[in-house]
Amino acid sequence: MTGKFALGHHLAPPQNPAEWGEALRARFDRKNRELGLRTRRAVEVFQVTAWGVVPTMGQLLGDFPALLTRASALESLGERLQRWRRA
Numbered sequence: 520m521t522g523k524f525a526l527g528h529h530l531a532p533p534q535n536p537a538e539w540g541e542a543l544r545a546r547f548d549r550k551n552r553e554l555g556l557r558t559r560r561a562v563e564v565f566q567v568t569a570w571g572v573v574p575t576m577g578q579l580l581g582d583f584p585a586l587l588t589r590a591s592a593l594e595s596l597g598e599r600l601q602r603w604r605r606a
């Protein structure tokens with residue numbers, strides 16, 4: 520760590536578990552706002568690339584059963600996956 524914040528996370532080192540929970544909640548809320556997500560739940564975000572094995576849409580939906588479909592660009596992702604698989 521350097522200075523006041525942990526590298527890359529803008530989190531001050533917590534002094535106790537309650538402080539840690541507050542810092543994480545603030546971080547998740549900020550990220551959700553940046554992504555336009557209207558939820559207080561912690562959300563993980565993934566980006567599919569053409570590096571390595573290109574998955575099928577069925578594989579992705581199976582791997583991420585709790586996917587927030589309303590916040591996902593599934594149609595454009597499906598088109599991109601098809602293009603990558605043909606390449």
